[in-house]
Amino acid sequence: MSIQMLSETIDLMSKNGQGILAADESTGTIGKRLSSIDLENSFENRRLYRNLLANTQGLGKYINGIILFEETLDQKDNKNVSIVEILRSQEIVIGIKVDKGIKEMPNFPNENITEGLDGLTNRIINYKEKGARFAKWRNVMVISKDTPSETVVHSNSEMLARYAVICQNQGIVPIIEPEILMNGSHSLQRCAEVTEIVLKELFHYLQKHKVKLEYTILKPNMVLPGQNCDDQSSTAEIAETTFEILKRSVPYSIPSICFLSGGQTPTEATERLNAINQFSDNKPWVLSFSYGRALQEPVISSWIGKEANVTKAQEALLHRAKMNSLASLGEYRIELES
Numbered sequence: 344m345s346i347q348m349l350s351e352t353i354d355l356m357s358k359n360g361q362g363i364l365a366a367d368e369s370t371g372t373i374g375k376r377l378s379s380i381d382l383e384n385s386f387e388n389r390r391l392y393r394n395l396l397a398n399t400q401g402l403g404k405y406i407n408g409i410i411l412f413e414e415t416l417d418q419k420d421n422k423n424v425s426i427v428e429i430l431r432s433q434e435i436v437i438g439i440k441v442d443k444g445i446k447e448m449p450n451f452p453n454e455n456i457t458e459g460l461d462g463l464t465n466r467i468i469n470y471k472e473k474g475a476r477f478a479k480w481r482n483v484m485v486i487s488k489d490t491p492s493e494t495v496v497h498s499n500s501e502m503l504a505r506y507a508v509i510c511q512n513q514g515i516v517p518i519i520e521p522e523i524l525m526n527g528s529h530s531l532q533r534c535a536e537v538t539e540i541v542l543k544e545l546f547h548y549l550q551k552h553k554v555k556l557e558y559t560i561l562k563p564n565m566v567l568p569g570q571n572c573d574d575q576s577s578t579a580e581i582a583e584t585t586f587e588i589l590k591r592s593v594p595y596s597i598p599s600i601c602f603l604s605g606g607q608t609p610t611e612a613t614e615r616l617n618a619i620n621q622f623s624d625n626k627p628w629v630l631s632f633s634y635g636r637a638l639q640e641p642v643i644s645s646w647i648g649k650e651a652n653v654t655k656a657q658e659a660l661l662h663r664a665k666m667n668s669l670a671s672l673g674e675y676r677i678e679l680e681s
């Protein structure tokens with residue numbers, strides 16, 4: 344039963360030309376987004392914003408899954424229809440962030456471990472009853488002279504593996520997100536080395552814990568130079584290096600790799616995804632997107648909390664979703680932005 348569910352969900356979520364909208368900001372993180380447009384981080388403002396996203400007509404053409412934060416599973420639109428129902432009517436599969444965020448790892452200053460395994464089975468059962476079919480867990484690692492440390496890479500990888508097993512046992516597809524931040528001044532090459540180590544370690548633990556890779560979605564960072572690195576690398580270099588590291592580290596049984604945007608501008612995230620997809624005709628996985636900021640930034644800045652701007656904000660979301668859909672096929676061109 345759970346295998347059939349996993350298989351159906353993966354089929355729905357591994358279609359060429361579609362990606363995932365990450366709208367799972369925790370209450371603290373969405374607060375930062377709302378304060379950027381001078382809006383209070385209230386339950387009502389969060390509801391209005393997520394209602395705007397869900398009610399974007401045509402979104403299901405480009406987006407096959409959405410990651411929600413817990414509270415959105417219970418929210419309704421202005422006509423009292425549940426946001427989950429609205430999304431499902433567009434054939435968008437419902438996902439849920441299940442990790443409880445990052446904490447500093449004891450004995451490892453400036454490094455993080457993700458929490459949330461305690462009670463996870465029961466939470467997942469509950470989310471499933473509310474419509475969730477996939478889940479997300481995010482690790483956060485930082486590149487510096489001596490980080491990420493071996494211990495933190497091991498611990499975070501094993502946590503992801505244990506989370507993935509719990510999900511799959513309940514018929515929920517796990518998205519595994521071992522994010523390496525772009526903060527810092529490291530080179531493209533250093534990010535490549537760290538990404539390779541992290542991905543190899545991760546797949547080692549996923550296999551040790553008997554995670555079914557064919558029912559798992561990987562959500563990695565692209566291989567990028569640190570944002571303060573003097574050499575910012577060309578789109579072609581980024582695409583080539585990212586593809587090379589993935590080929591070396593990710594088993595071909597993974598059906599779909601959906602990148603996070605991680606602080607890239609919306610057009611950078613699109614251009615680079617496009618270049619990665621153009622890089623090779625021989626791709627073992629669907630290479631697509633699971634963007635948060637790169638899809639939502641133009642939406643928030645168009646909306647600025649005003650009812651009169653809702654349509655304009657929805658158009659901005661549809662546009663970015665379409666651009667990234669084209670990029671996932673390698674068919675994006677910068678001229679299409681206007």
Ligand code: 13P
Nearest residue numbers: 365603604605634635636
């Ligand atoms: P960004 O695309 O903004 O990095 O967010 C993706 C995400 O889901 C982070 O967990």
